[in-house]
Amino acid sequence: MNAIASLILSGGAISMLVAIPFLAVWALPYVYGIHLEWLFGIVIPYVAVIIFFVGIVYRVVQWAKCPVPFRIPSTCAQQKSLPWIKYGYAEKLDNPISTAGVVGRMILEVLCFRSLFRNTRMEFGTDIKYKSAKWLWLAAIVFHYSFLIVLIRHLRFFTEPMPFFVPIIEKVDGFFQFFLPVVYQSGPLLGAALTFLLLRRLLDPKMRYISLPADYFPLFLILTIAGTGILMRYVLKADVVSIKELTMGLVSFRPVIPEGISVLFYIHLFLVSVLFAYFPFSKLMHMAGVFLSPTRNLSNNTRIVRHINPWNPTVKLHTYEAYEDDFREKMIGAGLPVEKQAASPADKE
Amino acid sequence: MYDGGKIITGVIIGLVLMTFPIWYTSGRAAKKPDIKLPVKEKQCVEPKDYMRKKHMQLLDLWRDSVVRVAQRSYVAFNGAKYDMSLQNTCISADCHAKKTEFCDECHNYTGVVPTCWDCHIEPKEEPKEKPEEKH
Numbered sequence: 001m002n003a004i005a006s007l008i009l010s011g012g013a014i015s016m017l018v019a020i021p022f023l024a025v026w027a028l029p030y031v032y033g034i035h036l037e038w039l040f041g042i043v044i045p046y047v048a049v050i051i052f053f054v055g056i057v058y059r060v061v062q063w064a065k066c067p068v069p070f071r072i073p074s075t076c077a078q079q080k081s082l083p084w085i086k087y088g089y090a091e092k093l094d095n096p097i098s099t100a101g102v103v104g105r106m107i108l109e110v111l112c113f114r115s116l117f118r119n120t121r122m123e124f125g126t127d128i129k130y131k132s133a134k135w136l137w138l139a140a141i142v143f144h145y146s147f148l149i150v151l152i153r154h155l156r157f158f159t160e161p162m163p164f165f166v167p168i169i170e171k172v173d174g175f176f177q178f179f180l181p182v183v184y185q186s187g188p189l190l191g192a193a194l195t196f197l198l199l200r201r202l203l204d205p206k207m208r209y210i211s212l213p214a215d216y217f218p219l220f221l222i223l224t225i226a227g228t229g230i231l232m233r234y235v236l237k238a239d240v241v242s243i244k245e246l247t248m249g250l251v252s253f254r255p256v257i258p259e260g261i262s263v264l265f266y267i268h269l270f271l272v273s274v275l276f277a278y279f280p281f282s283k284l285m286h287m288a289g290v291f292l293s294p295t296r297n298l299s300n301n302t303r304i305v306r307h308i309n310p311w312n313p314t315v316k317l318h319t320y321e322a323y324e325d326d327f328r329e330k331m332i333g334a335g336l337p338v339e340k341q342a343a344s345p346a347d348k349e
Numbered sequence: 350m351y352d353g354g355k356i357i358t359g360v361i362i363g364l365v366l367m368t369f370p371i372w373y374t375s376g377r378a379a380k381k382p383d384i385k386l387p388v389k390e391k392q393c394v395e396p397k398d399y400m401r402k403k404h405m406q407l408l409d410l411w412r413d414s415v416v417r418v419a420q421r422s423y424v425a426f427n428g429a430k431y432d433m434s435l436q437n438t439c440i441s442a443d444c445h446a447k448k449t450e451f452c453d454e455c456h457n458y459t460g461v462v463p464t465c466w467d468c469h470i471e472p473k474e475e476p477k478e479k480p481e482e483k484h
Contacts (some may be wrong), residue, residue, distance in 0.1 A: 053364065053367075056360075056363075057360055057364075060356065060360055061350065061356075064350045064351060064352065064353060064356045065350055065351070066351070067351050068351065155369070155370060156459065156460035157459075158370035158374070159369075159370050159373050159374055160374065160377065160380070160458070162460045163373065166460065167460065167462070170460070170462075177464075180405055180406060180409040181405060237402035237403050237406075238402065239401055239402055240455075240459045240461075241382055241401075241455050241458060241459060244458060244459050245381060248374070251370045251371050251374050252374050252375070260398070260401075288360075288363070291359055292356070310351070
C-alpha cells in the first residue's frame with residue numbers, strides 16, 4: 001500500500017472515530033431526542049478495558065507457548081571466552097553470561113531504549129559510512145516518558161484521595177508556571193515528539209515506503225487524543241467536577257452519567273477506548289513484547305550450558321560397546337578386531 | 350508454556366500496576382463536592398455554567414487588569430458593575446464567605462492547587478465545631 005492510500009485510510013478512520021461520538025452525543029439528542037451518553041461514557045469504556053486486559057494476557061500467553069530453544073547471541077560485545085580475551089564491564093552488560101547482566105541489559109533497554117540509541121544511518125560518499133542517528137531515540141524517549149507522565153497525571157480523575165506522587169508529578173510537569181491553567185510540559189512535548197515520528201515516516205522515502213496504515217493509525221490516534229485533551233484543558237474548558245464523578249463511577253463500578261459534560265470529553269473518552277481496544281491487536285503490544293525479546297532477555301551462555309531443544313524426539317541409542325557385547329563371539333570367529341576380549345572360559349563358570 | 354513462572358509473575362505485576370485506580374479506590378466512598386452557595390446574593394458576575402468552567406481564567410484576567418493596568422471595575426454580563434477583587438468581591442461576607450466551604454470543595458476533589466494564595470492572605474475562619482464535639 002502506498003503512502004497516500006495509507007494516509008487516507010488511517011486519517012479517514014480517525015475522522016470517523018471522531019465523528020461517531022460527536023454525532024451520537026451532540027446531534028442525536030437534538031434530532032431524535034435519543035441520549036447515548038451511557039453508551040459512550042460507560043459501556044464502551046468498560047468493553048475497551050476488558051478487551052485490553054484479556055487481549056494482552058492472551059497474546060503474552062501465546063508468545064510464552066513458543067519455545068526459544070537456542071540462545072540468540074546477536075549482541076554488540078565480545079562473548080565470554082578464554083581468560084586472555086577481554087571481558088570487562090561493557091562486555092558483561094552487552095553480552096552477559098549472568099542473570100545480573102541480563103537484568104542490567106533489560107533495564108537499559110526498557111527504561112533507556114538502548115537499541116534505538118544505537119540506531120545508525122548509512123551514508124554514501126567516497127566510501128560507505130555509518131553515522132550515529134539519535135533523533136529517533138530522542139523522539140521515542142520524549143514521547144514515551146511524556147505519555148507516561150500524562151497517564152500518571154490522569155490518576156487525579158481516577159483516585160480519591162489522590163496518591164502522594166500525583167501532585168509531585170503535576171508540580172514538576174508544570175514547573176515553568178506559565179499560562180492559566182498552568183501548562184504541563186508533557187502535553188506539548190508529547191505532541192512535538194509524535195509530530196516528529198510522523199514526519200520521519202513521511203519525509204524519508206525509505207520510511208515512507210515501508211510505512212503502513214498500522215503505523216500511521218496509532219500516531220494519528222494518539223495525536224488526536226492529546227489534541228482533544230489539550231483543547232479541553234486550555235481552550236474550550238471542561239466541567240472537571242462532573243467528569244471526575246463519571247470517572248470515579250467507572251473505577252468504583254457504580255457508573256453514573258452526570259449532567260453538563262461537553263461532547264469534547266466524550267470524543268476524548270471514545271478515542272481512548274479505541275486505543276485500549278486496539279492495543280492488543282496492534283504493534284503497540286511492544287509494551288509487553290519488549291520484556292519477551294529473546295535477543296535481550298537471554299544470557300549468552302551457549303558455550304557454558306548445554307541447551308537442549310525441547311521438541312527433540314527421544315532417540316533410542318545403541319552404543320558400539322553394546323553392539324560389541326551382542327556380537328563379540330561372532331566377531332572374533334570372523335577375525336574382526338574387538339576392543340574387549342571375550343571372557344575366558346574360567347570366568348564363565 | 351516456557352518460562353511460565355517468570356512470565357506469569359510479570360503479567361501479574363503488570364496487571365496490578367495497571368489496575369491501580371480500581372484497588373486503590375475500592376472500599377473508599379468518594380465524597381462528592383458539596384459547595385455552600387451564598388444565601389443573600391443570588392447572581393455571580395457571570396452565569397453559573399461560565400463560572401463553573403472558566404472562573405480561573407476570569408480571575409486571571411482580573412489579576413492582570415488590576416495589577417498591570419490599574420483597571421478595577423468589571424462590567425458583568427447583565428450590566429452590573431463589580432469591583433475586581435478576590436477578597437472584597439468574591440469571598441466577601443455576602444458571597445463565598447468561606448474558602449473551605451466553597452473553593453476548597455471542588456479544588457480538593459479534583460486535585461487543583463490554585464496559586465491565588467501565594468499572594469493573597471487566606472481568610473481566617475473559625476473552626477466550625479470544636480474537635481471534641483466531632484463524632
